[in-house]
Amino acid sequence: MAKLLDQIQSPADLKNLPLDQLPHLAQEMREVIMTTVGNNGGHLAPNLGTVEICIALNLVFNFPQDRMLWDVGHQCYPHKLLTGRYPRFDTLRKKGGVCGFPDPSESPYDLFAVGHAGTGISTAVGMARADELLKRDTKVVALVGDASVVNGLAFEGLNNAGTLKRQMLIILNDNSMSISEPQGAFANYLEHLRVTTTYEEVKKKIQHLLEQIPYGQQISDVGYNIKQGIKNTLAPGHIFEDLGLKYFGPVDGHDLPALIEKLNELKDLNAPAVLHIKTVKGKGYEWACEDPTTFHSPKPYRVEGCRVVLEKGNGRSWTAAFADAMVNLAKKNEKIVGITAAMPDGTGMIKLKPTFPDRYFDTGICESHAATMAAGMTKGGLRPIVAVYSTFLQRAFDQIFQEVCLQGLPVIFSCDRAGLVGDDGAVHHGFCDLAFLRSQPGIVLMAPSDERELVRCLDLATSIDFPAQLRYPRDNVPPVPLGEDAAWTLTRTGGKSRTLREGTDATIIAYGSLAWQALDAAKLLENEGLSIAVVDARFCKPLDGDMLARVFAKGTPILTVEDHSIVNGFGTAVVEHAAEKRFDSRLVTRLGLPDRWIKHASRPEQLKEVGLDAPGIASSVRAAIEESKRVPAEATPLKRTAPALRN
């Protein structure tokens, strides 16, 4: 039972705790995090690593008057425990419960709702500038991980942070891990900093050396360039100093007294600075330290002695289906290469590595670079598949526009977690990939509805000479195919859809995986005597013009269904098509994610909340049929049917 945490409603209570109690508090916090994540799932290893730094920060700084900015924010659980959220912490990531990321609607101690990497330094620079201009004497702290600091945005922030003329402290939380192995030269550079003498020691040694040699002190005092030259040669850490930031560390991020002392020392430093701390991902639990990738963000688990039993998912995930399909394709086509931006396991791309290590690329947390690198590879004759979470693809919008679509290069973006993602909540929903990709001339947008369809879809994507995107959710594939095995083709009139079920009272046109729920909805309505057709659209761009002409010609209600924002998604594409072809767009009801933020909950709860589960879809179909009966066709100025099909 947590005893000390019970006494801490805010950092003020923490400040009243005797210092010798702090290690016990750290222990309690780890137990609470470990138990809660065991019950609810969530980010474990990153949070076990930030316990001491959170205690030290909350002791030394005066939050929320001082500012605390999190990068990614997945490692802020200890901060939550110390800032009033302990009593509700058992609701972590549950519907209506504590959010798994910082969330300003939850607490004034959280300044930004974040979950994407690379933003912490830039928001901190912005807040520091605001405080400076508005003459507030607040301190600003940003915490960023060693894998996130290499993100392009983080580097842009660092570059600008060095121009600040006031306090701003960046804590570089270095656990030498991303979710998986960190990538690139900077990871090696940090490794070098970790193992060499600390920068401050070297600085002291240089100072000492200069004092020993004749005229050394004068050199030390006035010969800045000479001193700088010696320092740069001998001392690690100068990359930060060259960017205009003072560098301190590395410091053991689990040594509470050392952390408190260092932060007290740096708190009033009137300059931008980096404090490099070394932490252990999973600290406190051997099993988590030994496998920080599995325990980065595990499903719920049980601890049995020194064994941890992870909850097994039932069914086969879209990720696993994609991974197998992609590896099979790569076996048939040696030009196919796979790219992930720091999500090898999450996207399934890791499956390519054992068979084709030379054709597997992890760029680190750099979605923009991944997209542009893929463009270069395509121009060089390769066929890259970029596997990326829909939410992170947003980072690469400009690159998709300029380097991929404007050139018409056949890069394939395979978007996992497209749609509602469940307990990670608003920062991770894949709600707007269609919205920004639809605007790109020449791109082919596709969504399979079952595993066989996914295979066919990827086949098509790798055989066409256009940029292409496919999307699938954080969910399981249907256990059996939803319909006939029909080829995926692109014709003059668009991408070919397939009909899953005929019906006369209304037609559901589903885009992607929710075809499953649409079919279930049709079955529910069949029991009420309603005959509902279900079409699996497959393509959002180009739409199947023949199918739409047929469906509009029926003159019965049409419901589009998609796991994407209602704004500018598949349904909007259908309505735009109807307007262009002079079909009656009033027949269309668009079902999708509403124009508001959907908070964390389980994916089934979220689908229910937005009316995209089978009963929700059925009730919308029912309502649309009722309404079509209430508004007789002759009362409306437009013809309710499409013109006869032209050849």
Ligand SMILES: Cc1ncc(C[n+]2csc(CCOP(=O)(O)OP(=O)(O)O)c2C)c(N)n1
């Ligand atoms: C733009 C973006 N891409 C990918 C991710 C997925 N992601 C979440 S945490 C993480 C690793 C972060 O590593 P680091 O910053 O070193 O923190 P650690 O988990 O090691 O504490 C990644 C890749 C993300 N959050 N944002």
